[in-house]
Amino acid sequence: MNRILEVRGLSRIYGPGCPHCVDTTGPEADTNLCPHCGSIVAIHDVSFDLFEGEILGVMGESGSGKSTVVKALYFDQAPTGGEAIFFDGDTQHELFALNAARQRWLRNHRFGMVYQNPHLGLNFNISAGGNIAERLLMSDLMDYGAIRERAKALLARTEVLLSRVDDLPKHFSGGMQQRVQIAKALATQPPLLFLDEVTTGLDLSVQARILDLILEIQQELKTAMVVVTHDLGVIRLLTGRAIVMKYGRVIETGLTDQILEDPQHAYTQRLVASAL
Amino acid sequence: MNAMPHTTRGSAYNFGFLDEYAKKEIRRAVLKAIAIPGYQVPYASREMPMGRGFGTGGLQLTLALIGPGEVVKVIDQGSDDSVNAVNLRQFIEMTCPGIATTTKTAESTLTQSRHRIPEQPLTAAQILVLQVPYPDPLVVVEPSEDKRKVMHGEADYSRLLVKLYEDIVQFDEITISHRYPTRINGHYVIDPSPIPRWDVPRLNDAAALTLFGAGREKKIYAVPPHTRAEPLAFSDVPFRVEDFRDAAGRRRACARCGCTDSFLDEFVGDAGSKTYQCSDSDWCDEQLLQAEHAQGEPA
């Protein structure tokens, strides 16, 4: 299996930062906030690998920094330290050494992202089909007929009624908005997909359908995914491997079933034991 | 061009109303605009003795570029004698002694126009100045100027194209009639000012330089001669100009001169009857003149 993403020492500090920040924050310190300078160490020294076609879980509670990791990789927010290499066929891209134009190109052509909040991933002023068309246009597809067919096909695949392809997302339920987001993210068939708490807040039956959908798509397209969640059920269902984060640090990594049945770190044990 | 600090009627105004520094800045902006086709060059638009929205951008360009001996034509919607065109022309005559003005396109060295490009193809010795209300086609999809600048820089016009997509979904065609977004030299997309679609193809590979001035928005941009100007479209839904066919499918003719290949204005009579006439008044005059010559009558 080939590696698709290599993340090393990823860090993000909000605030001025000082020499004490790292030592005075983290799981042992039980805080993200540096007592000396008031900076927030959102993530520190996060490293992991992702292989082609695999689903990696990033697990943690609020404040663990799990969303910060994918936001950095998707170029929503620049990290303050660390590097990441994306393997794209024969080319390697050092993500944080690229200029803004190259980063945007990767976002539009090679990555996909589904946010917890559909307002971040969708344009609510244009139709569902228009949202997908926008992404296809960003990836340089210029044939109207082809764009329309592809948009319809993607929405059908994500089980959005075809009669609603020209409706505005604000008229959709939460679950349907997420499905439009997924369709949009997949429009360019990206080899790498980020999913940030995509089912949090949705009804259970809706969650189940979306998780099913994600798995089916992953099997069909062999997309590599990073799934951020605090829900153990989602981790168990979707991921083969996972990393557990607390206060910005990775405290455990391993096969998903091993983390859930034989957790090593005290925090992970508490987390797993707390599952309802 | 002689930058003579000439005054008119004993007043203290410089030739061309603008001081020489203002003209220099505008000329520099013009050079930059030509060097980067389609790029909106910011400039310090001067206060003119007329309100914004009446062509101050186009006027500043004209005043910065002309000198004694030049021949200037001013039109508004194709007509030399509309109120705005007359006012601007009189202002130019007043502030630029030694300038000649004309209504004949073929005689002008510089034409300032609002919302139309003359039907008569311009030559390499002529300049066209268009008055622009809103220079940036992205303003409808992105309110932040910072973000628009990045989008222009990266030629990311997908959100504009989505607007076209939504049009086709709703109306089976692109419904933009004026200000049709046009890509210049393969990169920057401009708003070519409220010229009709009919005029957009005339920007492409033109012999003359076309300059765009937005006074209120403080931007100057250009389509240099022999530059690609491609209206945005999909590969399977091509750009098309206005169709002047009647219900029977016949191309309408100008009621005055009989021309069947010019842009026509529609006039509604008191009883609701419609007549069509060339929008470009000089062109219409020329057609009539040629018809007279063809019939052997003296000019």
Added chain:
Amino acid sequence: MTPPILQVEGYGKHFELHEQNKLIPSAHNVSFTVRAGELTALIGPTGAGKSSVLKGIYRTYLPSAGRILYRDAMGHELDLARASEHQILDLRRREIGFVTQFLHCLPRQPTLDVVAQPLFGLGVARPEARQRAADLLSAMSLPERLWSVSPATFSGGERQRVNLARGFIARPRLLLLDEPTASLDPATAECVIRLIEGLKAEGTAMLAIFHHPETTRRLADQVVELAPPPAVEAMLKEYA
């Protein structure tokens, strides 16, 4: 004699529960081999660590001690206890199967697809995979009307049959079985036993824990008896 597919040397497992500050022994000093076409059965009282051994091999548990030497299809030997996560995932997909007592599956997936799943993962075309799943389910006497429904509402015995079918279908080189016939009626259990014999004949190496000593007697080529790890008797008294 061909080299064994699996060689366990001194496997030990204990759990460290940080919150309670306790060390829970699970298995101690277990050694045995498993060969192609043979079934090794683990026997011993509850608490001896039989399941723990299976899970340790499959890496659901992280072994605390010992080596688990596995010879893969290419003839390479590696220590599963120290293999990388990706190597384990790859082996699970292609060579090592584990049939537990519980069926974990997607809530809405039809039974036929649940069983065919391992073949999808190997790139087998869906129609063919589903056909093979159908054949296996027929062999297990699972009524055809249940194939298009999710196993979520099935009885214990029905779920177990689905579980086994899924475990068998991709013909793993090494198959781990944790009480596979526990909730089955005698007829179905018999059918499963015959399937296992069939797999053995095909060369599958198997490591199993059986509920009934009779089954062990019928199927095992080798029996390994595990004793409870030291001090666990004291632990059990504490929990009681």
